[in-house]
Amino acid sequence: MSPLIDRWPDLQRLVELAEEAGAIQVWLFGSALRSPSPRDLDVLVVYLDENVPRTLRSSTFLELLSPPIDLISMTPDEVDELNFLVTVPATRLYPRPSTDRAVAGKMAQETIREVREQERL
Amino acid sequence: MASKLSENEDFEIGAVGDHGLSVTSRGKDRLTVVAEPIPEPFGLDELDAILSAYQGCEAIILIRRCPDVEVVETARARGVLVDTFGNVTGALESRGPMRDFQNRDEAYLRSRLQRSRYVSDVVRVGFGAWRVERSGLRDLVIITSARYEFPVDDLHELLGQNPNLEPDAVVVTNPYANGLSKRVVDAAVQAGMEIYLLNDFFGRLARQ
Numbered sequence: 337m338s339p340l341i342d343r344w345p346d347l348q349r350l351v352e353l354a355e356e357a358g359a360i361q362v363w364l365f366g367s368a369l370r371s372p373s374p375r376d377l378d379v380l381v382v383y384l385d386e387n388v389p390r391t392l393r394s395s396t397f398l399e400l401l402s403p404p405i406d407l408i409s410m411t412p413d414e415v416d417e418l419n420f421l422v423t424v425p426a427t428r429l430y431p432r433p434s435t436d437r438a439v440a441g442k443m444a445q446e447t448i449r450e451v452r453e454q455e456r457l
Numbered sequence: 458m459a460s461k462l463s464e465n466e467d468f469e470i471g472a473v474g475d476h477g478l479s480v481t482s483r484g485k486d487r488l489t490v491v492a493e494p495i496p497e498p499f500g501l502d503e504l505d506a507i508l509s510a511y512q513g514c515e516a517i518i519l520i521r522r523c524p525d526v527e528v529v530e531t532a533r534a535r536g537v538l539v540d541t542f543g544n545v546t547g548a549l550e551s552r553g554p555m556r557d558f559q560n561r562d563e564a565y566l567r568s569r570l571q572r573s574r575y576v577s578d579v580v581r582v583g584f585g586a587w588r589v590e591r592s593g594l595r596d597l598v599i600i601t602s603a604r605y606e607f608p609v610d611d612l613h614e615l616l617g618q619n620p621n622l623e624p625d626a627v628v629v630t631n632p633y634a635n636g637l638s639k640r641v642v643d644a645a646v647q648a649g650m651e652i653y654l655l656n657d658f659f660g661r662l663a664r665q
Contacts, residue, residue: 383610386610386613389610389614390613393521393614394521397520397521399520399541399542399543400458400461400520400542402461402464404543408604408606408608408610408611409608409610409611410606410608410610411608411609411640413638413639413640414608414609414638414640414641417638417639417640418606418608418635418636418638419635420606420635423635
């Protein structure tokens with residue numbers, strides 16, 4: 337299990353919910369990567385089915401968690417177009433990342449490309 | 458809710474009835490009420506019922522729930538803040554009247570818009586929703602996002618938070634916003650709204 341998930345068990349629950357709902361990827365970014373006591377946990381969920389973020393918002397009181405989870409959800413093409421994972425340091429929580437950061441980033445981009453290709457077909 | 462508020466060491470919390478919380482902070486004792494977390498928008502009837510049952514209520518917290526049209530404005534006219542947990546907590550930490558609380562994003566939006574010679578007032582009408590009153594021009598209803606990114610899901614969420622509002626435009630107010638994706642622009646157009654980054658919205662303020 338990721339040490340970040342160990343530190344904040346609510347993240348584990350969110351990752352499980354995201355996986356059940358059909359999310360493609362879940363990333364942690366923002367101050368939680370730098371501080372053991374961040375004001376909130378910034379989480380990116382990558383999805384294709386627009387019900388995924390809806391399900392996550394309705395499944396849990398994100399605002400009331402400690403620390404609260406600030407969720408942002410993007411489709412793969414938005415992640416690409418906004419260069420999100422290029423400009424923002426992030427750690428992948430789901431699917432479980434490779435320990436090598438460069439490999440993890442490459443795998444993430446490949447996963448997104450594969451999903452987009454499936455979408456086109 | 459009481460336990461969540463208790464995490465703030467400056468607050469002393471007491472229960473008042475089934476849904477009320479007395480919060481003592483900065484020497485002030487203020488009554489807040491947590492609305493029932495049901496799927497329907499929080500309407501004027503429910504506002505009346507709460508204010509009748511909880512005399513002296515200064516704030517109503519909506520959890521995973523949106524206010525209906527006119528509720529935020531009507532409540533404020535009656536001295537009451539209707540807002541999210543985060544903003545009500547901010548208001549409890551502030552010294553001024555709770556109904557006048559502005560979070561950092563709201564203060565920034567107001568300071569920018571009120572510098573325009575076309576804007577006479579900015580009235581909060583929902584969650585991230587505003588009526589921009591203009592001199593000699595019709596009012597514009599806008600919904601805003603202060604995040605760095607504004608993906609299409611955020612647009613859907615904002616519209617969902619203000620279900621009976623018919624905004625003219627959606628405005629991304631973060632000065633460092635990372636542009637607008639094609640997907641979100643298409644979705645706004647499809648919803649019959651204009652979409653702007655804040656700097657571009659100033660041009661819109663001058664037009665009918």
